[in-house]
Amino acid sequence: MYTLKEGIDFYIEPMQNKKVTIFDTTLRDGEQTPGVSLTSTQKLEIAHQLDKLGVDIIEAGFPISSEGDKESVKSISNAGLDTIVCGLARVLKKDIDACFESDVGLVHTFVPTSEVQRIYTIKKSQEEVIQLAVEAVQYIKDHGLKCMFSAMDATRTDPAYLIEVFKAVQEAGCDIINVPDTVGIMVPSAMYRQIKDIAAEITIPIDVHCHNDFGLAVANSLMAVEAGASQVQVTINGIGERAGNADLSQTVMSLTSIYGVKTNIRTEYLLETSKMIENYTGIRLPPNTPVVGQNAFSHESGIHSQGVLEKSDTFEPGIMTPEMVGHRRRIVLGKHTGKHAVKQSLESAGIKTNEKQLDEIVFRIKEIANKGKQITDADLYAVASAVLGKASSDEEFIKLKEVSVMTGNILTPTAVVKADIDGKEIISAKTGVGPVDAALKAVRDILGESNHFKLQDFRIDAITGGADALADVYIGLENEKGRIVTARSANPDIVMASVEALVNAMNLLYKKEEKS
Ligand code: KIV
Numbered sequence: 001m002y003t004l005k006e007g008i009d010f011y012i013e014p015m016q017n018k019k020v021t022i023f024d025t026t027l028r029d030g031e032q033t034p035g036v037s038l039t040s041t042q043k044l045e046i047a048h049q050l051d052k053l054g055v056d057i058i059e060a061g062f063p064i065s066s067e068g069d070k071e072s073v074k075s076i077s078n079a080g081l082d083t084i085v086c087g088l089a090r091v092l093k094k095d096i097d098a099c100f101e102s103d104v105g106l107v108h109t110f111v112p113t114s115e116v117q118r119i120y121t122i123k124k125s126q127e128e129v130i131q132l133a134v135e136a137v138q139y140i141k142d143h144g145l146k147c148m149f150s151a152m153d154a155t156r157t158d159p160a161y162l163i164e165v166f167k168a169v170q171e172a173g174c175d176i177i178n179v180p181d182t183v184g185i186m187v188p189s190a191m192y193r194q195i196k197d198i199a200a201e202i203t204i205p206i207d208v209h210c211h212n213d214f215g216l217a218v219a220n221s222l223m224a225v226e227a228g229a230s231q232v233q234v235t236i237n238g239i240g241e242r243a244g245n246a247d248l249s250q251t252v253m254s255l256t257s258i259y260g261v262k263t264n265i266r267t268e269y270l271l272e273t274s275k276m277i278e279n280y281t282g283i284r285l286p287p288n289t290p291v292v293g294q295n296a297f298s299h300e301s302g303i304h305s306q307g308v309l310e311k312s313d314t315f316e317p318g319i320m321t322p323e324m325v326g327h328r329r330r331i332v333l334g335k336h337t338g339k340h341a342v343k344q345s346l347e348s349a350g351i352k353t354n355e356k357q358l359d360e361i362v363f364r365i366k367e368i369a370n371k372g373k374q375i376t377d378a379d380l381y382a383v384a385s386a387v388l389g390k391a392s393s394d395e396e397f398i399k400l401k402e403v404s405v406m407t408g409n410i411l412t413p414t415a416v417v418k419a420d421i422d423g424k425e426i427i428s429a430k431t432g433v434g435p436v437d438a439a440l441k442a443v444r445d446i447l448g449e450s451n452h453f454k455l456q457d458f459r460i461d462a463i464t465g466g467a468d469a470l471a472d473v474y475i476g477l478e479n480e481k482g483r484i485v486t487a488r489s490a491n492p493d494i495v496m497a498s499v500e501a502l503v504n505a506m507n508l509l510y511k512k513e514e515k516s
Pocket residue numbers: 029110150152153180181182183209211
């Protein structure tokens with residue numbers, strides 16, 4: 001039994017003395033995600049972010065695949081990053097040369113070793129595969145570069161033959177071997193046994209590359225580390241071929257928080273890195289994604305939120321806090337909400353209530369939530385204002401007067417917004433990629449210099465079907481102090497719904513700021 005944290009004894013093999021190298025393949029396997037294509041500029045920005053995050057190795061691409069990929073890998077290699085930049089190559093001289101021309105510090109060369117891939121893809125015998133692998137490793141080492149060798153589809157390869165391949169490349173001077181679970185068929189116990197068997201025969205470091213076809217990529221990577229692997233291949237948000245690869249955040253947080261393993265990852269940048277990949281790939285994470293998902297540290301139920309407000313360890317792992325991963329804790333109001341959470345939300349907005357008023361507010365909030373509606377801060381303050389007998393419009397800092405938009409196939413979408421701010425009339429005009437974008441930019445602009453908030457969330461739902469569907473817009477804003485407010489609006493006009501939701505949220509944010 002291992003004491004994970006005071007008061008938490010755990011059935012786990014602790015590994016506090018172990019350090020694991022993090023090999024990130026977001027820019028290579030991650031870019032092979034169906035539908036994802038990154039520009040060279042985006043790849044360079046991602047590489048800088050991965051460097052800031054502290055990954056040890058970035059697999060920047062597959063230089064032989066195109067001139068563009070080669071140029072992109074080269075620009076990352078020469079970007080002055082602390083991390084080692086790696087390029088992928090088949091066991092072919094032309095592939096390896098393309099890596100050399102891309103100035104990488106590490107060449108990752110691979111060849112299929114399983115029978116099915118050997119016969120149906122490269123059509124080579126077992127002996128030919130060993131010869132190609134050895135020649136590739138020697139070629140890389142002769143050029144003075146570090147070399148990693150992957151036996152593609154290792155987990156479906158005859159185990160005795162696999163050891164033979166690994167021994168041959170080790171003999172040829174290879175620096176590290178990789179065990180790819182190419183089609184994600186492993187389970188944790190099998191992974192443990194396979195890595196143990198390989199580690200008993202091989203002396204150079206072992207790396208694993210787990211695919212997520214059965215949702216086990218992270219678990220398999222952890223088992224590989226328990227069994228002796230010292231490097232794991234991961235991607236941001238778990239992107240990659242088919243169901244993707246092991247997710248970096250989940251793998252790193254499990255390794256460090258649960259096992260006590262050391263890595264070089266600066267975990268406080270996990271959320272911002274995940275958001276960057278979400279934006280550039282267009283692949284949105286489900287809210288319940290571990291570690292970096294919107295709900296990872298959100299609490300709704302009355303008992304849970306009350307416990308968390310008293311002591312966060314009650315309904316969170318404790319060994320992983322939102323601050324550790326650059327996230328924040330949110331108490332979400334809904335049908336399970338308790339009095340404690342409502343009181344906290346109101347107090348954080350400077351709204352004081354007596355017991356009777358609070359009971360009434362909680363009752364009304366639950367009534368709304370029971371109708372299936374998500375409760376935003378705007379809903380809460382509207383209910384509170386009603387209960388406290390205040391007219392909420394009296395408190396509006398921004399009063400929207402006019403909105404007009406022009407759009408079309410020969411026009412740049414343009415919006416003009418007129419509003420009263422603290423009694424002064426302000427007009428702003430902006431262009432955008434579409435009418436909603438132009439209108440939201442114009443609304444933001446009416447605040448001039450003081451518009452410091454970030455659009456943290458923006459969702460549009462069509463409430464009913466058909467072209468006349470009511471657009472329900474939900475917005476989350478965050479100011480520079482990390483305060484988040486949420487608001488919504490519903491309107492048959494999608495531009496107006498978006499504008500009203502943004503103005504509602506801005507009114508909440510500025511009202512909250514004044515009172516703090
Ligand atoms: O999944 C795989 O086998 C790969 C190799 C190139 C390592 O991505």
